[in-house]
Amino acid sequence: EIVLTQSPATLSLSPGERATLSCRASQSVYTYVAWYQQKPGQAPRLLIYDASNRATGVPARFSGSGFGTEFTLTIMNLEPEDFAVYYCQQRTNWPTTFGQGTRLEIK
C-alpha cells in the first residue's frame, strides 16, 4: 500500500498570505495525484487532478505541482473561504489512498 504523508498537519496563516501544502508518497505515484478541499459539515471538493490540473470552477489562486513522490498544493493570496482541511489522494494502483490531511487555519 502506498502511504501518503501530508505536512504540516496544521498551517496557520492570515488572509492574503500564500499557503504551501506538501504530500509525500512512499513510492512513485507518477502524476496520479488529486487534491481535495473539505469544509466542516461538507463533502470533499476536487481542486486539482493529475497533480497539476485545476478542476472545473476552481480559482486560479490554487495550483498543484510535483511528480513521483513529492507534490505541492499552493494557494496564493488566501481568501477567508480557503481555510479548510486539504487532502491528497493517489490512484496509481489499488488500494487508492488518501493523506491524513492538512488543516489550514486562520492565524
Added chain:
Amino acid sequence: EVQLLESGGGTVQTGGSLRLSCEASGFTFKSYAMYWVRQAPGKGLEWVAYLSASGGTTNYGDSGKGRFTISRDNSKNMLFLQMNSLRAEDTAVYYCAKEGYCAGDCYSGLDHWGQGTLVTVSS
C-alpha cells in the same frame, strides 16, 4: 447539474447489515466509475470500494473486504453498497463519489461527491 444523493444510513447493531444507495443524476451514469469513501467522526477520508463503469471490475479497501459489496444498476442510475457483519469501527459518514474523465494516461480525481449518509454501529 451533477447530483449524487445517498440514502440508507442509520443506526445498526454490531453484526448487522445495511444497504446504502446513491442516486445519480445530471450525467451519463453508465459511463463513469464510482466509489464509496467514508469518514469516521473527526477523522480523515478512507476509500471503501470501487466499481467500474460497466460493473465488471470491483476493488475493496481492506476494511470492507469480504463484508461489503458494491454494485450498480445502470438502468436506474443507482449505486449501492451492501454492508454486512458491521463493526463499531465502520461508524462513519459514507460518501458516493464519481470518478472524472481524463484524456490519456492520467488521473481525473473524484470530481463529484454526494452529501454523505451517516452509519452508526452500536453494541
